Amino acid sequence: MNIDFARKLELAYHQQCKALCDEFHLKQTGFDILMFLGNNPQYKYAKDIVEIRKIKANLVSIHVDQLVDQGYLSRIDVPGDRRKVKLILNEKANDVVKKGKVFQSQFFSSLFINIDGEHKKIFKETLELMEKNLEDLMEEK
Numbered sequence: 001m002n003i004d005f006a007r008k009l010e011l012a013y014h015q016q017c018k019a020l021c022d023e024f025h026l027k028q029t030g031f032d033i034l035m036f037l038g039n040n041p042q043y044k045y046a047k048d049i050v051e052i053r054k055i056k057a058n059l060v061s062i063h064v065d066q067l068v069d070q071g072y073l074s075r076i077d078v079p080g081d082r083r084k085v086k087l088i089l090n091e092k093a094n095d096v097v098k099k100g101k102v103f104q105s106q107f108f109s110s111l112f113i114n115i116d117g118e119h120k121k122i123f124k125e126t127l128e129l130m131e132k133n134l135e136d137l138m139e140e141k
Helices: 003-016 018-023 028-039 046-053 057-069 091-110 117-139
Strands: 073-078 081-089
Touching (some): 081 091
Antiparallel strands (some): 073 081
């Protein structure tokens, strides 16, 4: 596998979700932030988006401001830590996240068109083994 696959995957994803972004008048990064928070409710902070999604902090800040202004997100102060602010999806974000999850499911299903069940099973097992290997590598010091 080479770097072109990951690049093509990202480009195709962004190209395919453009219509959804246009429908909600969202920029791609704003859509990505909403989907990250919607798909991963255990994460609540801008720092999580920066660290996990690898989006630059200044871009996260700009887009979070826009999403708050548009009514998709709210900021909630964390008692006892004046520097921490939780990001909470507002009701307005529910439709974006719902349609976004349908889009994501259809997009990833489309990657497996013309791939039979046995190959899908092998692929899934291989990814699980690779994930285990990655975890082992990260535990090494």
